[in-house]
Amino acid sequence: MSILQDIKNAVRSRSIHVAYVDVGSCNGCDIEVLACLAPRYDIEQYGIYVHNNPREADVLLVIGSVTPQWVDKLRDIWDKIPEPKVAVAIGNCPISGCVYARRGTLTSPPVEKYIPIAAQVPGCPPRPTEILNAILSVAPLIYKDYEEKQL
Amino acid sequence: MRSFIYYVREFLRPEWIRKFFSVKTAPLETPTYFKDYPALTGKECTGCFSCMMICPAPGAIAVLRKKDEWEPEVYPGHCIRCGLCVEACPEGVLSSGRILDLTGHDRTTFASWYHLEVDDNLCMRCGNCCVSCPVNRQIDPQLAGTGTSASDEVIMRIEGGRVRILHEEKCTGCKTCEENCPNRAIRVARMVEGVHLEEAEA
């Protein structure tokens, strides 16, 4: 059992699949996530793969300060992700609403109200290195010995 | 055939195989000029609130009274790392990246004032703004409940059935008028201009 678990741990540490969803932002953070994919930061060298499919995702990056149209859809996306899963809030928007947290705006942050958030990466926008570090440090916490923890 | 052998030989080089499995981009270091969250320099804060006034992000910075001294506190998750507070602080209490070096080198600073604007289509001439304004109250204690005033020194007064702004420069930016306007007709805008200090002042 534990050998199997070790293999799973090793494989999972090099195969983190990421989906990201923008629930109403200025696009700044999306561009920083995109920069992670570019050769300068090259997220795939760490075994992190970004494809926007919740069905095969391990990590969900949530960007933006939740507009009314996203309230139920965000929940749907979260429910579609198979266990073990983890959501990371990218940027100030999902944490506090950033510059949209004013009278008269339609957004309703924080995103924690809708889905459980495991880690936050503050910044407007955060540096790609900060995003990378967050994914790399939060993913093993969730996936390591996942089956054993379930028992 | 020769090219095939060439290819196989090329890919069997230990150097190539080693690189294929282990190559990484250089460790990513944060450059020294990165404008991170403003940090305290240790200089004394006078509690002038210029930093809070200029901050564009809601809830990003608060100047707190700690024992006998003031101290600004920046909240990640709200702060957008624009660095305006660093530039606006006259005492150099905050620093971030190379902003202080650059403003020192270029001898630039901020000048700011408040601009009042009344939307005549929304305003119903109730006079709430003129009456609620604490500066108005101080200048003319006789200010009438309708917002009319005999004094020419008030910031604004009702004149001929309209709000007339006389002394915008006296506004302290408290936004009491905005809060007391039933129609959100009056708006207080903070205007900021970058200015270049003269040789003598710098």
Ligand code: SF4
């Ligand atoms: S945190 Fe800032 S950069 Fe990111 S989406 Fe919100 S407003 Fe844009």
Ligand code: SF4
């Ligand atoms: S860096 Fe900008 S957003 Fe952050 S506290 Fe200073 S003025 Fe506010």
Ligand code: SF4
């Ligand atoms: S940090 Fe600077 S700008 Fe802010 S209150 Fe203190 S002295 Fe004034």
Ligand code: SF4
């Ligand atoms: S409080 Fe508003 S509606 Fe009343 S006079 Fe002033 S601007 Fe006009």
